[in-house]
Amino acid sequence: MTAATQTRVLPVAEPRTKVPQSPAKRRDWLTALLFLAPFLVVYLVLLVYPLFLGIWISFRDWDLMGGDYGWIGTLNYQDLWSDPVFWRAAGNTLKFAAMTVPSMTLVALLLALAVQGPGRIRAVCRSIFFLSSVFSVTVVTLVWAMVLSPDRGLIAPVVQFFGGTPFNFLGSPTWAMPAIVVTTLWWGVGLPMALFLASLGSIPKELYEAAELDHASRWSVFWRITLPSIRHTVVLVVVLQIVAQLQIFGQPFLMTQGGPANSTRTLVQYIYETSFRDWLVGYGAAMAMVLFVLMMIFSMLQLWLGRQGDDQ
Amino acid sequence: MTAARTGWALWGDRLLLAITIIVAALWLLPVIWVVTMSLKPNAELMRSTWGFIPYPFTIENYTNLIQLATVPRWLVNSLIVAIGMTLLVLTVSSLAGYAFARLQFPFKRTIFALMIAGLMIPEQAVFLPLHQMFADWGIHNTHAALVMPRVAVPIGVFLMMQFFRAVPRELEEAAELDHASRFTIFFRIMLPLSVPALTTLGLFTFIHAWNDFLWPLVSATDADMYTVTVGLASIQGNFAMSEGLGSVMASAVFASLPIVLLFLIFQRFIVAGVAMSAGK
């Protein structure tokens, strides 16, 4: 090897020329298209197109068998405005969400705190609390309708034992909704609990050890360390729950059929009934759009809150 | 909080655990009760539904169920729909997820943003138009009709994309130098590596499919095409509170068995999945 010693050559500034598209790169596009095609097709045909079709239908007089009686402008939406059942259903839906979301979040957090950590017993408890969320809504409502039944249920005998009179929760306009909330809690707490568990598990151990050395009480450890560390998860859970609970349908539909006295009829049930019982698909579609916008607002809220979290 | 505790703190821990155990037991009680009832004769249940020990004991409710053939038929429908949906979602999501994670193509950002926007479209916004479309195509009351609307789920694409992004780039570069084509890289390297992610996504899809209610309710109107979830709803109203209580409970247990088994076997993947989706 010759010991050629070359010294530093300073770069000459010259305008950068754009490299022409190589054949290799074009082949890559084609590959990407093949990978994307299945998703794009189903996505466009089964989600995007129906969305726009739904908007279109909501401006038409359209019945269940596809009968299209023409463009009626915003008439469906105007009807909604003056439909007391719609307002009742929307009110019920919001009320249901307002009752379920805070209690669900709180219960999920409490359970997560109780079952986090090592040991077989806690692991089994974790499984039990999650297990109920794999059942279908039909099974859950069947179980809870039985549990709450005034003559054959699980609660009635306990009430009787203490000298009370069994009470028909699902038959009471006041208590039907809370009963459905309890059912929903039992059914749905698994996922938010698991989210909290994941979040609790990722808090660095050193934080707790440092607090211990500082003689912090359990209470102050929770307020000063645990809660601040999982606040993003709290926001996530709340928003996910709002969006999920606004869609409530199965529980009241199967447990109370919306009764008694419309006290548990929700938006989705009303959309379902309007479209499939009364055949007014155009009207149902208009309602669906209102629900969609409502949920969209909360989804946006999540994105926005998520971004807030990233900033700091 | 692993440090050793002493005195009051220790007793506090024990008390907390005891309360947790009691709550968990109460949580499980309705399930045990339902299983108990499904193992009692209907005549006994007419007298009293109380009790958590199946005595007098019978498996008649289950044998009737199987002979009746409607519930097994619904179960088969559910299995076909859930398995089909799972396979399709995994295929579509992993392919597209890989493209978003690692391939370069025009309008990538735009297409990605469109997909993310799709995350916000709820089932309720599209189920009426879908119902009309499927009616036009004449495919209601088929398994395909039950599967198709759920294949277009951006969340699956998103999860797979997240997973593929976490695979070291060098692995693919090494494969590229090893003469692997894009397809070889995907099928021989990336897919085998993503088995845990695929399992998680598959489990969630399966559970979701199994418990789907609104869409099968409006699409499958023929009792032969019911899934168990819809089928159970149809018998629940008819004779739930009457003489056939034991049979109804047996159907509920029967319908839940596959999903509960799946849950018990694959628990850790579900937990991993929650952690994964919470990570982003």
Add this chain to the structure above:
Amino acid sequence: MAEVALRGVSKSYGNVDVIHDVSLDVGQGEFVVFVGPSGCGKSTLMRMIAGLEEVTRGDVLIGGERVNDTAARDRGVAMVFQNYALYPHMSVRDNMAFGLRNIGTPRPEIDSRIAKAAEILQLDRYLDRKPRAMSGGQRQRVAIGRAIVREPKVFLFDEPLSNLDANLRVQMRTEIARLHHRLDATMIYVTHDQTEAMTMADRIVVLRAGVIEQVGAPLDLYERPANMFVAGFLGAPKINFIKGRVAASQGNEILVELAGGTRLSALVRPGTANPGDAVTLGLRPEMLQIALDGPLPGRVEVVEQLGAVQLVYATLADGTTMVAELRDRRPPAVGADVRFALGPGIRHVFDARELSITLPEGDHQ
């Protein structure tokens, strides 16, 4: 003819230039090491040769052919990555066979190549293991094995030893050197470790901020660094730089006055230094000795006893820290005032632009 050639190669990410106009020839069978601080563009340069990174400007030639638009897989190069990049779900055997299967090599041929590579790298016993069940050194060997079986025209190594512990690093260093002799293949090796560069290279390419500072045989660069960067980068402990001013010059010889009044003579290229010019002296630690009548006074700060040698760190009159490598079992005590003398060796002189003006040949006394 050069096996690998770079002709005015540049690379930009957006409007950030990371490689500037690099030209280089690597001969058939040569072992060339790219060395430079972290982030200077070594990996980028290597990845452009491999075809994993597009070239913004200039040409890459392999075996005389321009390969800018040739896909990585068709360039006939094999690469060993810093993190090994082994396929985790495949056994060692399958890891090595993967590339061969992809080009349809017949089964017996694959088997014999794997057997040969396994023998060279002492992997015979591990062929059916998964990478996760192996130690770092073994994984590294598998990564090298995967490259060997392909029988590439050019081997590329990107910091292959930086994830290994010190002992293993030394061992693998000699193994790779042995492999090079045995295979007689062209190898390009990236490292930020000057020891690896000095011990393994036929030729070293020193990079800084995307620019080649100097190319040459290890000893060449050590003895004739083109500038202060190269002088400072090669050699451990690091060369001592002492600022001074030219007090007098006569022909090739100059007299450099340091802070504190010490004057040292040095040889420079004619006409490169005039009296009054600011210069920097470069003195390698091994040419410094302690002597009662030495010209350079200093105070001992730290003494590192390494057994064979002792490193004495001292502060000079102007506050510069200087290190001397002594072979005296009884070094001075910390805090002692000592005087350093200059033994035989090159006294490097750098001008105000940090370029070397040292006289290249002739005797330096």
